[in-house]
Amino acid sequence: xxxxxxxxxxxxxxxxxxxxxxxxxxxxxxxxxxxxxxxxxxxxxxxxxxxxxxxxxxxxxxxxxxxxxxxxxxxxxxxxxxxxxxxxxxxxxxxxxxxxxxxxxxxxxxxxxxxxxxxxxxxxxxxxxxxxxxxxxxxxxxxxxxxxxxxxxxxxxxxxxxxxxxxxxxxxxxxxxxxxxxxxxxxxxxxxxxxxxxxxxxxxxxxxxxxxxxxxxxxxxxxxxxxxxxxxxxxxxxxxxxxxxxxxxxxxxxxxxxxxxxxxxxxxxxxxxxxxxxxxxxxxxxxxxxxxxxxxxxxxxxxxxxxxxxxxxxxxxxxxxxxxxxxxxxxxxxxxxxxxxx
Ligand code: PEP
Ligand code: MN
Numbered sequence: 017x018x019x020x021x022x023x024x025x026x027x028x029x030x031x032x033x034x035x036x037x038x039x040x041x042x043x044x045x046x047x048x049x050x051x052x053x054x055x056x057x058x059x060x061x062x063x064x065x066x067x068x069x070x071x072x073x074x075x076x077x078x079x080x081x082x083x084x085x086x087x088x089x090x091x092x093x094x095x096x097x098x099x100x101x102x103x104x105x106x107x108x109x110x111x112x113x114x115x116x117x118x119x120x121x122x123x124x125x126x127x128x129x130x131x132x133x134x135x136x137x138x139x140x141x142x143x144x145x146x147x148x149x150x151x152x153x154x155x156x157x158x159x160x161x162x163x164x165x166x167x168x169x170x171x172x173x174x175x176x177x178x179x180x181x182x183x184x185x186x187x188x189x190x191x192x193x194x195x196x197x198x199x200x201x202x203x204x205x206x207x208x209x210x211x212x213x214x215x216x217x218x219x220x221x222x223x224x225x226x227x228x229x230x231x232x233x234x235x236x237x238x239x240x241x242x243x244x245x246x247x248x249x250x251x252x253x254x255x256x257x258x259x260x261x262x263x264x265x266x267x268x269x270x271x272x273x274x275x276x277x278x279x280x281x282x283x284x285x286x287x288x289x290x291x292x293x294x295x296x297x298x299x300x301x302x303x304x305x306x307x308x309x310x311x312x313x314x315x316x317x318x319x320x321x322x323x324x325x326x327x328x329x330x331x332x333x334x335x336x337x338x339x340x341x342x343x344x345x346x347x348x349x350x351x352x353x354x355x356x357x358x
Contacts, residue, residue, distance in 0.1 A: 017029070017049045017050070017070050018071070018072040019048055019072075020070075021049060021069075021070030021071075022070060025069045025071075026049055026051065028069065028070070029051050029065065029068050029070070029071060030042065032065070033055070033060070033065075036059045038053055038059060039055060040052070040054075057076070057078065079230075080227070080231065081230045081233070082234070083238060083242065084230055084242075084274045084275070085230075085275075086272065090275070091275060093276055093277060095244065095276075096243075097136055097174065097192045097215050098172035098191040098352070099352035100135045100351070100353075101350050102279065102305050102306055102350065103277050103305055105347060105348065106305070106306075106342075106347055106349065106350035107300065107305065107345070107348070107349065108279070108307075108350035109133050109134040109135065109306060109307060109338050110136040110137070110174055110279070110307070111134040111137070111138060111309045111310075111311050111326075112125050112126060112129050112137040112174075112311060113138075113139050113310065113312050113318070113325070114139075114140060114143075114283075114312070114320045114325065115139065115141075115143050115151065115153055115154075115158075115318075115319055115320040116140065116141050116161050117319050119161050119165070121313060121314070122139055122165050123165050125139070125312055126165045126168075126171055128311045128313065128327070128331060129311055130169055130171060131335070132332075132338070133338050133339060134171065135172075135350050135351055135352065136173070136191070136192070137162070137169065137171035137172065137173050138173075138194075139174075139175060140153055140175060140176045140320070141154050141155060141156070141157075141158025141159045142155060142178045142179070143320060144196045144199065150320070151319040156185065159185070159190070162175060162190070166191075172192070173190050173191050173192070174190065174193075174194055174217060175189070175190045175193070176193075176194040176196050177195070177205070177209065178199060178205075183205070183211075183212050187213065187214045192216065192217055192245075193209050193212060193217070194216075194217045194219065194247075195217070195219060197220065197284075200218065200219060200220065200221035200229065200232050201224070206218075206232055206236050207239050210235065210239025210241045211240070213241070214241075215241075215245065216241065217244075217245045218232060218233055218245070218247065219249045219281070220247065220249055220251070220263075222250065222252050223251065224251075226269055226273070229246065229270070230270065233246065233274070233276060244276050245277045246270055246277065246278045247279045247280070247281055247308060248262065248263055248264075248267060248281070248285075249281040249285055250284060250285030251263050258285070258286045258288065258291065259284070259286060259287025260284065260286070261285070262280070262282065262285035262286065262295050262298070264298055264299070264302045267302045267303055268303055271303060277305040277306070278305055279304055279307060279308055280296075280299035280306075280308075281307070281309075282299060282309060283309050283310040284310075284321075286324065288323060289315070289323060289324055289326060289330055292309060292324065292334065293337060296334055297341060301345070303345065309326060310324050310325045311325055311326045311327065312325035312326075313327065315327050
C-alpha cells in the first residue's frame with residue numbers, strides 16, 4: 017500500500033480479495049503496510065487491484081509455472097527413457113556422437129559410449145547449425161541408423177528434433193526427444209513434443225534465465241507430458257576462452273524450484289575436449305542427475321563439434337569419474353529397470 021494509505025483503503029483491498037475466494041494477510045511496518053494475497057492467481061488477476069485506492073504496487077511472489085514447480089509436486093521426479101531412469105537416486109550417462117554421420121561411425125561411437133558406462137545413446141540426425149552451409153544432419157536416414165545401432169547395442173536413443181512438423185517422424189524412431197538450446201522458446205515445438213508421448217530433454221536456452229527455462233518446460237507439461245529432463249548446456253557470457261559458460265548454479269537452483277531431473281552437457285558447455293572431464297566432475301559434485309557427452313571414433317574427421325568429442329584417454333578418464341564419483345553423492349548407475357508407478 018502507499019505510505020499514506022488509510023485503514024479504510026487497506027480494509028477495502030482485504031474485502032475485495034476475500035470476495036474473490038482468496039485470503040489477505042495484513043502486515044503493518046513502520047512506514048508501509050503490505051497486504052499478502054494467498055489463493056488462485058487467476059482470480060486475483062481479474063480484480064484490477066492496482067486501481068484500488070491506496071494501492072502502490074502489486075507484485076507477484078509465487079512462481080509463474082505450476083506443473084513443473086516443486087511447490088505443487090514436492091517429491092523429485094524420475095523420468096524413464098525406455099526403462100532407463102533419470103532421477104534423484106541414480107546417475108545417468110548419455111553419450112554418443114554429436115551428429116550421426118555414417119552407420120560405422122555411429123556404431124563405433126555407441127560402442128565407445130557403452131564401454132564408458134553410458135546407458136543411453138545420443139546422436140543428432142537433425143542438426144541446428146548456426147551456419148546454413150554447415151552439415152545439417154542426415155535427417156530420416158540418420159534416424160534409421162540410430163534405430164539400427166540401438167538394435168545392435170541395446171542402447172535406447174536420444175535425438176534432437178528441430179521442427180514441430182518432424183516430431184511424429186522423429187518420435188517414431190527415438191526413445192527420447194531433445195529440444196536444443198536454440199529452440200528452447202520455440203513454443204510450437206514445445207507443444208508438439210508435449211503431445212508426442214515421448215520423454216523430452218529440454219536444453220537451456222543459451223541466453224535464457226532459469227525461470228524462462230522452467231516456463232518452457234511448463235509448455236511441454238501443459239500438453240500432458242511430465243516426462244521432462246532439464247539440461248544445462250552453458251550460457252553466453254563475456255568469456256571467450258570457452259564456447260559457453262557452464263552455469264553450475266543452475267543445477268541446485270532448478271532442483272530447488274522444480275521436481276524435474278536436471279542433467280549437464282559438459283561438451284557443448286566448454287566446447288573443448290580438455291574441459292569435458294573437469295566439467296563432468298563439477299556436474300556430479302553439484303548434484304546433477306546425469307551428463308550427456310559427445311564421443312567420436314575419429315574426432316579429427318567429425319562433421320560437427322569434433323574439438324569437444326572424447327576419444328581414448330579422455331573417454332577413459334570420463335568413465336572413471338562416472339564410476340567413482342556418483343556413489344559419493346549417494347547415487348547408483350542408471351541401468352534399465354521397470355518404472356515405479358507414479
Ligand atoms: C547437441 O546436443 O547436439 C546440441 C546441438 O546441443 P545444444 O542445443 O545444447 O547446442
Ligand atoms: Mn554439437
